[in-house]
Amino acid sequence: MAQTPTTYTVDGTAICSKRMSAGMEVQQLADLVGITANxxxxxxxxxxxxxxxxxxxxxxxxxxxxxxxxxxxxxxxxERK
Numbered sequence: 001m002a003q004t005p006t007t008y009t010v011d012g013t014a015i016c017s018k019r020m021s022a023g024m025e026v027q028q029l030a031d032l033v034g035i036t037a038n039x040x041x042x043x044x045x046x047x048x049x050x051x052x053x054x055x056x057x058x059x060x061x062x063x064x065x066x067x068x069x070x071x072x073x074x075x076x077x078x079e080r081k
Contacts, residue, residue: 007050
C-alpha cells in the first residue's frame with residue numbers, strides 16, 4: 001500500500017497558469033485552500049517548492065487538477081552506456 005508523502009514538490013508555474021485559467025486572483029485561491037496569499041505567491045514563484053499533503057490536496061481540489069498536473073516534473077536519470 002502506498003504511503004502519502006510528507007511533502008509534495010510542486011510546479012509553481014503550473015499552479016499559476018491553472019489559477020489564471022480559472023480566473024482567480026491569488027487571494028481568492030489562497031482563501032479557498034486555507035493558506036495565506038503570501039505563501040501562495042512564494043509557491044508560484046518557486047521560492048517554496050514543497051507543500052504538505054493537506055494544503056496540496058486542497059489546492060488540487062480548488063483548481064480541479066488531476067494527481068500530477070501541479071507536481072514538478074521528475075528529472076529522468078541519465079542513460080547508462
